[in-house]
Amino acid sequence: MILEGQHRRSIARTADGKGVRILDQRLLPWEVRWVELRSAEAAAVAIHEMWTRGAPMIGATAAYGLAMALADDPGDASLSRTYQALLATRPTAVNLRWALDEVRTAVAALPEPQRADAAFARAGAICEEDAALCRAIGEHGLALLRTLHAANPDRPLNILTHCNAGWLATVDYGTATAPIYLAHDAGIPVHVWVDETRPRNQGALLTAFELANHGVAHTVIADNAGGLLMMQGKVDAVIVGTDRVTANGDVCNKIGTYLKALAAADNNVPFYVALPYTTFDPATPTGADVPIEERAPEELTRLTGPAAGGMATVKITDSPAANPAFDVTPARLVTGYITERGVLVSVS
Numbered sequence: 001m002i003l004e005g006q007h008r009r010s011i012a013r014t015a016d017g018k019g020v021r022i023l024d025q026r027l028l029p030w031e032v033r034w035v036e037l038r039s040a041e042a043a044a045v046a047i048h049e050m051w052t053r054g055a056p057m058i059g060a061t062a063a064y065g066l067a068m069a070l071a072d073d074p075g076d077a078s079l080s081r082t083y084q085a086l087l088a089t090r091p092t093a094v095n096l097r098w099a100l101d102e103v104r105t106a107v108a109a110l111p112e113p114q115r116a117d118a119a120f121a122r123a124g125a126i127c128e129e130d131a132a133l134c135r136a137i138g139e140h141g142l143a144l145l146r147t148l149h150a151a152n153p154d155r156p157l158n159i160l161t162h163c164n165a166g167w168l169a170t171v172d173y174g175t176a177t178a179p180i181y182l183a184h185d186a187g188i189p190v191h192v193w194v195d196e197t198r199p200r201n202q203g204a205l206l207t208a209f210e211l212a213n214h215g216v217a218h219t220v221i222a223d224n225a226g227g228l229l230m231m232q233g234k235v236d237a238v239i240v241g242t243d244r245v246t247a248n249g250d251v252c253n254k255i256g257t258y259l260k261a262l263a264a265a266d267n268n269v270p271f272y273v274a275l276p277y278t279t280f281d282p283a284t285p286t287g288a289d290v291p292i293e294e295r296a297p298e299e300l301t302r303l304t305g306p307a308a309g310g311m312a313t314v315k316i317t318d319s320p321a322a323n324p325a326f327d328v329t330p331a332r333l334v335t336g337y338i339t340e341r342g343v344l345v346s347v348s
């Protein structure tokens, strides 16, 4: 399934201004279906059930969710109840709390009749800012990729990424993908190793979809293939996104990221983490203090894919399964953080 153009804003207000439009990412890449969310409850379901996902998009959707609740009932009880309900949808991405705090702060001191408009305005500004932040991440990452490519100018630059930290996970550009898109657009030959990212396959389904739409050369690999490829000299750099970077620089990201960082360190492959300031959590000291989301075991024990008449699910095991959705990469394994301000080098 190919979209028109290259990348798209992944969230926008509906034509009547009362709701928001997002892509139902559970159906990608098989079907491109935009859905409208018209209540805070709908936004909460979309976040928890992962119709939309990725740290900045979770924050953006929740911000609009709070605005929609205030349009129905602008009172303090509604504000506080909806804030808590949205905050509880997913525990790990700190962008969720950041965005909700931004909207709550923007409206708290206002008279009730002004709150909904102010909340929608703040949610819209969060989205615009996120797109600009990701673009800036891309520009700083582009300088880095130019340098890496210059070291081996006769062959494509091979980047490995995990999960989806692309425009589907943000408002535009993505974090980990922004440098890749800008490098591709600048004529640098880039090839991306895309980890499938079990159990929900965000790499195989979403990152591959994005890269195909942008015309970026890529190859989907099993999650366990990265170590071998690094050992064989087939990876020039790893770039991943993150759900939260703690005060000491530890990186919480999709389960499996830590193993890539270990393999990268063992093979002298630089390991970069791309993030906007909205994903930095200075209030949490270390990765050990971050709540790790534990999702339903069925995400592991069943496989879902396209079938005649819709999506079909098959069971692959009757055994008990555990499904921690994120892990922690210690700061000492991070070569640098690609941010909107530049590439920050880890001092751990």
Ligand SMILES: CSC[C@@H](O)[C@@H](O)C(=O)COP(=O)(O)O
Pocket: 053, 054, 055, 056, 093, 162, 163, 164, 165, 166, 169, 170, 174, 175, 176, 202, 240, 241, 242, 243, 253, 254, 325
């Ligand atoms: C720019 S998105 C960064 C992270 O949120 C991303 O790498 C990730 O782990 C997404 O996890 P998901 O469970 O799909 O929401």
